Amino acid sequence: MTPAARISAAIEVLGDIETRRRPATDALKDWGLSHRFAGSKDRAAIASLVYDGLRRKASAASIMGENTPRAVVLGMLRLQRGLTVNAIAALCSGERFAPEPLTATEREKLEVATLDGAPAPVAGDFPEWIEASLTRLFGEDVVPELQALTTRAPLDLRVNTLKVSSREEAHNALPHLGAVETPLSLLGLRIMPGEDGRGPAVQSEPEFIKGWIEIQDEGSQLAALISNVKPNEQVVDLCAGGGGKTLALAAMMENHGQLYATDSDARRLAPIHDRLTRAGVRNVQVRTPRGGADAVSDLNGKIDCVLVDAPCTGVGTWRRNPDAKWRLRPGSLEVRVKEQATVLDRAAALVKPGGRIVYITCSILPEENDDAVEGFLSRSKGFSALPASEALARAGLGRLTDLVRFTKSGLQMTPLKTGTDGFFVSVLVKG
Numbered sequence: 304m305t306p307a308a309r310i311s312a313a314i315e316v317l318g319d320i321e322t323r324r325r326p327a328t329d330a331l332k333d334w335g336l337s338h339r340f341a342g343s344k345d346r347a348a349i350a351s352l353v354y355d356g357l358r359r360k361a362s363a364a365s366i367m368g369e370n371t372p373r374a375v376v377l378g379m380l381r382l383q384r385g386l387t388v389n390a391i392a393a394l395c396s397g398e399r400f401a402p403e404p405l406t407a408t409e410r411e412k413l414e415v416a417t418l419d420g421a422p423a424p425v426a427g428d429f430p431e432w433i434e435a436s437l438t439r440l441f442g443e444d445v446v447p448e449l450q451a452l453t454t455r456a457p458l459d460l461r462v463n464t465l466k467v468s469s470r471e472e473a474h475n476a477l478p479h480l481g482a483v484e485t486p487l488s489l490l491g492l493r494i495m496p497g498e499d500g501r502g503p504a505v506q507s508e509p510e511f512i513k514g515w516i517e518i519q520d521e522g523s524q525l526a527a528l529i530s531n532v533k534p535n536e537q538v539v540d541l542c543a544g545g546g547g548k549t550l551a552l553a554a555m556m557e558n559h560g561q562l563y564a565t566d567s568d569a570r571r572l573a574p575i576h577d578r579l580t581r582a583g584v585r586n587v588q589v590r591t592p593r594g595g596a597d598a599v600s601d602l603n604g605k606i607d608c609v610l611v612d613a614p615c616t617g618v619g620t621w622r623r624n625p626d627a628k629w630r631l632r633p634g635s636l637e638v639r640v641k642e643q644a645t646v647l648d649r650a651a652a653l654v655k656p657g658g659r660i661v662y663i664t665c666s667i668l669p670e671e672n673d674d675a676v677e678g679f680l681s682r683s684k685g686f687s688a689l690p691a692s693e694a695l696a697r698a699g700l701g702r703l704t705d706l707v708r709f710t711k712s713g714l715q716m717t718p719l720k721t722g723t724d725g726f727f728v729s730v731l732v733k734g
């Protein structure tokens with residue numbers, strides 16, 4: 304396919320997402336099934352155009368003065384990809400499979416293309432209804448913070464110290480990936496996405512299959528490190544899901560002590576078994592919930608650290624899932640907030656005196672972060688929030704102090720400040 308034909312395809316897919324209100328992955332999959340001639344490079348390039356369009360949907364529509372899929376793609380090519388008006392015009396030739404030529408108005412709009420004076424939800428590409436929440440956290444930095452969430456995320460790897468002795472060893476074994484060391488996690492390697500937004504097929508690498516590396520955002524690695532779990536502790540990963548954090552905790556515990564991994568959704572937990580085997584983990588008991596029974600009721604009052612990687616809106620991962628931002632509704636935020644209260648209350652009963660809950664979300668909305676923690680502290684006697692600077696110091700992560708945003712009861716990482724997904728962490732100590 305020509306670059307111009309890929310742009311036509313991206314406009315078509317964005318139209319499908321809009322009219323049928325469906326996730327981008329479904330629309331892209333259907334497009335691929337009905338255009339079997341398109342090769343994998345074409346499909347990746349089209350997906351990348353669609354995701355960039357979603358990343359800049361509000362700002363692109365604003366500079367073009369209309370909200371059509373074509374306007375979004377044209378505006379995105381200018382704003383996100385930095386194409387000149389002539390380069391965009393050359394792609395829109397009107398020839399076979401290419402988009403129609405630019406109108407005089409489109410040309411004019413693309414030439415001016417400024418976001419000066421645009422309201423924050425337009426300049427920062429986010430839904431208007433969360434502006435007040437974001438302002439509570441970011442104050443005057445809402446636009447730069449949210450603009451950083453419109454960029455493409457790198458592919459981060461965590462080196463598994465249960466299988467290799469150092470980050471260097473894994474790095475040296477994988478020179479062809481072009482990875483660099485992550486600046487904040489000493490276990491991380493980072494691969495920048497290619498022009499078409501694609502990364503290498505890491506999961507096919509022999510080192511991945513041997514368990515030397517896992518795919519994990521640097522922010523997620525840091526959140527696990529802040530828990531400061533140690534060998535020989537008793538630890539529960541209460542929302543273990545597919546086990547991303549469980550694996551990181553097990554490596555920190557050097558396979559000593561006991562780590563219980565559970566989740567209210569048995570299906571989400573299913574992949575953890577293969578992952579634990581591949582990673583060489585021997586100290587994890589997976590507790591699969593059965594028939595609604597509490598899978599960790601025997602552990603009440605016995606646990607040193609309960610990790611609550613809470614269900615959340617995922618606003619902090621919008622770099623990776625840009626269509627999620629336009630599907631977020633106040634009702635879904637409310638549901639997540641209720642789930643967060645439930646899971647925090649469950650965690651509280653597990654903790655022994657002197658133990659801790661480490662509460663994590665991949666969100667930047669205060670309702671899911673400080674408010675959830677403050678609500679918990681007002682309901683539960685005996686817990687207090689450890690100052691986040693102290694939590695960093697205890698975990699040997701003092702280097703984060705000048706980068707993270709400290710909040711009332713925790714700390715916030717963001718793409719702008721830490722170059723990671725938007726993770727929130729709060730450590731709640733039982734006196």
Ligand SMILES: C[S@@+](CC[C@H](N)C(=O)[O-])C[C@H]1O[C@@H](n2cnc3c(N)ncnc32)[C@H](O)[C@@H]1O
Binds near residue numbers: 614
């Ligand atoms: C952010 S995801 C966990 C991701 C996982 N920890 C990882 O690192 O790959 C949140 C998880 O919380 C689970 N969850 C939701 N409500 C829960 C509850 N009341 N108790 C336990 N788990 C719950 C969800 O099923 C989901 O798997």
